[in-house]
Amino acid sequence: MTSKMSLxxxxxxxxxxxxxxxxxxxxxxxxxxxxxRVQENLIYYQTNYLLAATIIFLIVGVMHPADMLVGILAFAGAYLGCNYVLKNQAIITDFKKNHPVVTLVGVCGLGYMVTSLISSVLVFSFGILLPIVVVFIHASLRLRDTKNKLSNLKEKLHLKQTPMGMLLEELGMSFEGFAD
Structure with missing residues (x-):
């Protein structure tokens, strides 16, 4: 049975x-x-959660725009730096052997930069984690009603497919093991 993606x-x-x-x-x-309860609420209210998470992230971003931007850039730089180092380990090892003083100065400079960026990274992390916590709390506390259960039954039977359903399935949290 083919189901099309719908939000x-x-x-x-x-x-x-x-x-x-x-x-x-x-x-x-x-x-x-x-x-x-959490999984079914995540499916049923996924659009509300996406909207709420976006609003919370934007509020944190508006309250601390410079820190948010620097935090985003720091995370992106750390990701790209780790990715580069992992792909070019031989080059990095040779450089460390041939230029130990430059490597030491670079590591110290990087350490200072990371230390000075901690507040910005914390603001960015707060902007990401606060919406996740709010969504989890709501999904944990909100009782399901008949409409919620009916909507989730369609997802369980694969009559419809939603982005949150796919995400939960990828995380290994599919509905297969649950019985009402």
Missing amino acids: EPLRSLDDFLLTSARFQVPTVGDLDRWNK
Whole structure:
């Protein structure tokens, strides 16, 4: 059976957060049930979560624009630097042997740069992690209703496919093991 990719519709603020929303602290002792609640809420409210995460990230970015930009650049630089070093290990080893003083000065300079960028990296990390924490808390506390369960049944039966469903499947958290 072929299913086409579709994004869940944006749920109303009333359904997502206000009067018709029901919240309850999950039973910590029943991890399977908690896991199921989180997964099903991630699927059902995925568009709301994407919007909320974007708004939170932008708020952090507006509050600290320079730190956010420097943090993004620091993460990108660290990623590209690690990638370069891993691909060119022989060249790096030869350079360290032939130019030990330059290597020492470079390592010290890099250490100083990393130390001075810590606050910017923390702001960027906060901008990324805060939305994840907010989404997890909402998905953990929000009780499922009939519409939520029906929508998730379609995902379980592969009648529809959503980006969040694919992401959860890639993370090894598919619905296959759950029974209602």
